[in-house]
Amino acid sequence: MSDFGGRPSAEELAAFRNRVRRHIAAHAPPSEAREGHRAPETAEQEARLRAWFAALFDAGFVGADWPAEHGGRPDHHPLHDRIVSEEILRARAPRPVEQVNLAAHVLLHFGSEEQKRTLLPRIRRGEHVWCQLLSEPDAGSDIAGVRSRGVRRDDGSWVLDGQKTWITDGHWADMGLALIRTDPTSSRHHGLSVFTVPLSTPGVEVRPIRTIGDAIEVNEVFLTGVVLDADSLIGEVGQGWSIIMAGLDFERFGIGGNVILLELLIEDLVTVARNSQIDGIPALRHTDIQQAVAGLVVEVEVAKAFIDDHVERLIVGADQPGDGSIAKLSFAETYHRVAAYGAGLAATARNSGSNDAHVLRAKERLRECWLWSRAYTISGGSSEMMRNILAKRRLLLPSR
Numbered sequence: 001m002s003d004f005g006g007r008p009s010a011e012e013l014a015a016f017r018n019r020v021r022r023h024i025a026a027h028a029p030p031s032e033a034r035e036g037h038r039a040p041e042t043a044e045q046e047a048r049l050r051a052w053f054a055a056l057f058d059a060g061f062v063g064a065d066w067p068a069e070h071g072g073r074p075d076h077h078p079l080h081d082r083i084v085s086e087e088i089l090r091a092r093a094p095r096p097v098e099q100v101n102l103a104a105h106v107l108l109h110f111g112s113e114e115q116k117r118t119l120l121p122r123i124r125r126g127e128h129v130w131c132q133l134l135s136e137p138d139a140g141s142d143i144a145g146v147r148s149r150g151v152r153r154d155d156g157s158w159v160l161d162g163q164k165t166w167i168t169d170g171h172w173a174d175m176g177l178a179l180i181r182t183d184p185t186s187s188r189h190h191g192l193s194v195f196t197v198p199l200s201t202p203g204v205e206v207r208p209i210r211t212i213g214d215a216i217e218v219n220e221v222f223l224t225g226v227v228l229d230a231d232s233l234i235g236e237v238g239q240g241w242s243i244i245m246a247g248l249d250f251e252r253f254g255i256g257g258n259v260i261l262l263e264l265l266i267e268d269l270v271t272v273a274r275n276s277q278i279d280g281i282p283a284l285r286h287t288d289i290q291q292a293v294a295g296l297v298v299e300v301e302v303a304k305a306f307i308d309d310h311v312e313r314l315i316v317g318a319d320q321p322g323d324g325s326i327a328k329l330s331f332a333e334t335y336h337r338v339a340a341y342g343a344g345l346a347a348t349a350r351n352s353g354s355n356d357a358h359v360l361r362a363k364e365r366l367r368e369c370w371l372w373s374r375a376y377t378i379s380g381g382s383s384e385m386m387r388n389i390l391a392k393r394r395l396l397l398p399s400r
């Protein structure tokens with residue numbers, strides 16, 4: 001059974017939702033969050049974003065599941081997290097950085113008391129944004145192929161060398177959580193360790209990568225003779241694989257839990273179909289378009305239902321291996337299909353002239369979401385890898 005106390009009543013949840021809405025209205029940055037353009041582009045945007053994250057922690061809407069001594073709320077319940085996530089997404093406000101949640105989760109579960117005491121408050125104050133330094137040019141799906149190496153010196157300090165790639169938020173993050181091979185004689189998932197790396201350390205070079213949507217979201221990170229104190233190691237030497245695997249399942253559920261984004265995509269799709277014309281009549285009057293939209297709505301409802309079901313099972317301690325992979329696969333593939341269909345319709349249908357600004361913005365968003373949609377089917381583990389995990393862990397199918 002789970003450790004969660006009594007289920008909040010419907011009235012309590014409604015009151016909580018109202019508090020979240022008021023908080024968003026009062027504290028969220030003024031501009032709309034854009035898919036594929038989540039990282040700040042100016043110092044002013046960055047300051048607003050950090051203040052917004054700190055305000056979410058302050059109000060107890062984020063980090064509520066942390067132990068009370070680190071700022072968590074004693075009355076935390078997973079249904080509150082669902083409400084916070086839904087309301088932030090529906091308001092098109094910036095959502096908390098997934099890599100920060102992941103770092104906090106790793107620190108809480110595997111960090112020393114000193115690491116928790118010094119690093120967690122900085123996350124809560126918005127001072128530390130974290131990135132995840134896992135993937136390498138030859139170690140993506142096959143993360144056990146990590147080659148970046150760490151050598152311990154006589155005084156206990158470490159020297160890191162290597163190359164990481166596709167690092168979300170690396171260009172504005174303060175800290176990185178790095179998976180490093182510390183035993184040169186080891187192979188695969190043995191001999192790996194996890195380090196906290198301040199990105200301002202000499203020898204860390206971040207090279208931004210411009211995305212297809214003309215934004216900087218991901219980066220290459222080069223580590224050349226990076227010297228770290230002994231207390232930068234998280235957990236034990238050689239414990240890296242189990243630390244990162246625990247974190248990855250958490251991350252996958254975090255990505256998959258963004259199902260409200262699917263509802264927003266459908267809203268934009270319907271707006272475009274209603275206000276555009278094909279062959280002289282509104283697109284939404286064509287039977288084939290009606291059928292396609294209805295089919296996509298069914299997929300969205302299925303993805304949402306899985307998340308609702310998972311949360312209910314989590315509450316009673318009945319979550320199952322592979323739930324994070326189902327959530328991520330279902331969200332990412334549905335997102336891609338809806339965005340691709342919507343962007344295609346937006347590109348081909350003629351604007352009918354009504355509600356122009358509103359319709360044009362919906363078209364623009366569908367295009368942006370379509371350009372970003374492949375990021376979801378790859379980052380945090382590709383769809384193919386999610387299917388492999390499900391075949392193995394959920395269906396217990398034999399491996400070759």
Ligand SMILES: Cc1cc2nc3c(=O)[nH]c(=O)nc-3n(C[C@H](O)[C@H](O)[C@H](O)COP(=O)(O)OP(=O)(O)OC[C@H]3O[C@@H](n4cnc5c(N)ncnc54)[C@H](O)[C@@H]3O)c2cc1C
Pocket residue numbers: 099131132133134135136137138139140141142165166167168169218374375376378379380381382383384385388
């Ligand atoms: C937007 C974005 C953000 C990212 N952010 C981060 C980050 O912050 N930190 C970080 O460390 N990494 C990050 N990544 C990296 C991401 O985790 C990897 O891109 C992903 O794991 C795939 O690895 P790869 O790119 O090396 O592709 P590969 O592993 O080379 O895979 C290429 C193709 O082969 C398929 N494939 C590979 N192995 C198998 C198999 N065994 N069975 C079936 N198919 C297979 C894959 O599904 C894929 O289609 C990010 C990636 C993206 C796109």
